[in-house]
Amino acid sequence: MDAPSGRVAEVGGRVCVNFCSNDYLGLANDAQVVAAFRDAANQWGVGSGASHLVCGHQRPHQALEEALAEHTGRARALLFSTGYMANLGAITALVGKGDAVFQDRLNHASLLDAGLLSGARSRRFAHNDAAALAAQLARAEAPRKLVVSDGVFSMDGDQAPLAAYLDACEASDAWLMVDDAHGLGVLDHQGRGTAYAHQVNGRLPVYMGTLGKALGTAGAFVAGSEDLIETLIQFARTYIYTTAMPAAVAAASLVSLRKARAEHWRREHLSALIARFRRGAAELGYGLMDSDTPIQPLLIGDDAAALALSQSLAQQGILVTAIRPPTVPDGQARLRVTLSAAHEEADVDRLLGALEGAGR
Numbered sequence: 001m002d003a004p005s006g007r008v009a010e011v012g013g014r015v016c017v018n019f020c021s022n023d024y025l026g027l028a029n030d031a032q033v034v035a036a037f038r039d040a041a042n043q044w045g046v047g048s049g050a051s052h053l054v055c056g057h058q059r060p061h062q063a064l065e066e067a068l069a070e071h072t073g074r075a076r077a078l079l080f081s082t083g084y085m086a087n088l089g090a091i092t093a094l095v096g097k098g099d100a101v102f103q104d105r106l107n108h109a110s111l112l113d114a115g116l117l118s119g120a121r122s123r124r125f126a127h128n129d130a131a132a133l134a135a136q137l138a139r140a141e142a143p144r145k146l147v148v149s150d151g152v153f154s155m156d157g158d159q160a161p162l163a164a165y166l167d168a169c170e171a172s173d174a175w176l177m178v179d180d181a182h183g184l185g186v187l188d189h190q191g192r193g194t195a196y197a198h199q200v201n202g203r204l205p206v207y208m209g210t211l212g213k214a215l216g217t218a219g220a221f222v223a224g225s226e227d228l229i230e231t232l233i234q235f236a237r238t239y240i241y242t243t244a245m246p247a248a249v250a251a252a253s254l255v256s257l258r259k260a261r262a263e264h265w266r267r268e269h270l271s272a273l274i275a276r277f278r279r280g281a282a283e284l285g286y287g288l289m290d291s292d293t294p295i296q297p298l299l300i301g302d303d304a305a306a307l308a309l310s311q312s313l314a315q316q317g318i319l320v321t322a323i324r325p326p327t328v329p330d331g332q333a334r335l336r337v338t339l340s341a342a343h344e345e346a347d348v349d350r351l352l353g354a355l356e357g358a359g360r
């Protein structure tokens with residue numbers, strides 16, 4: 001890639017419209033976010049110098065944690081250097097040998113890996129099936145039970161039934177953790193994510209969000225109660241034993257968080273593009289998935305057919321990579337089309353035109 005993240009990508013000298021980035025709000029190369037990053041690098045340098053608990057936690061990290069706690073309606077938030085590390089750290093801190101962790105079978109790889117690493121008994125339930133989860137919880141005898149789900153599923157774009165999960169968890173004395181990598185910034189009228197959009201924010205004990213997708217920077221956080229965050233500070237090994245993210249990343253994230261919250265036009269424009277794409281793709285007879293988020297996969301099935309369609313689009317100046325197993329289940333290869341507030345209506349029309357040109 002020879003250009004910054006944005007509506008247009010340059011691949012090996014070839015310019016194309018980019019429909020496969022997670023920069024949903026178009027903030028990754030936003031002038032104010034870039035300026036905040038540059039100014040903070042001038043003030044704070046590049047490396048943080050140490051882990052948070054030694055001497056790497058600088059004022060911009062603290063300010064970002066406070067802003068994230070406020071944005072997500074929690075007492076506290078704790079920064080991690082990546083979402084993968086936030087999930088590993090949080091789950092291994094909360095459950096261990098003798099406990100049980102319950103995961104949607106389509107959960108992100110980092111959640112599944114975290115469950116295995118924790119040593120707790122891992123169980124998987126059918127995708128978005130609250131009744132299946134409730135039945136598993138009712139049978140479980142583990143002293144501590146943690147249910148984990150993506151808020152918005154990264155390869156499907158659909159949303160977890162959070163209210164039904166919370167009913168099941170509350171009835172069985174289990175905790176729910178939601179990984180909202182694809183919901184934060186996008187869902188809810190202020191971009192506060194899936195828990196607000198489903199009106200269950202006050203009931204959800206563990207909220208995890210990432211900064212590298214809609215917020216356009218890098219890093220992640222877990223938000224929750226005072227006790228949760230103190231526990232993670234003491235026990236989350238991926239928080240304790242790693243260098244803190246650069247302060248300039250935190251400073252840039254603070255600006256992008258404010259913009260994501262205040263600039264409603266980004267979400268409104270994105271919604272209009274999503275509707276336009278779904279209408280057009282349905283008219284062309286493509287198999288759309290049950291998604292009203294910026295993740296709009298076209299389910300193809302066969303790996304080679306998905307690759308061929310991706311290549312045909314590339315020849316027409318459109319970048320959408322084919323997603324194949326093991327990232328998705330066997331026989332469910334797809335083109336994971338993602339839309340961004342950086343796109344224009346004409347870009348969506350061009351994508352639809354290319355899909356028509358590629359045929360079924």
Ligand SMILES: *Cc1c(COP(=O)(O)O)cnc(C)c1O
Nearest residue numbers: 082083084108154179181210212
């Ligand atoms: C991208 C993603 C992660 C990992 O976040 P990084 O900050 O990229 O490490 C975790 N969970 C989900 C659902 C994701 O899509």
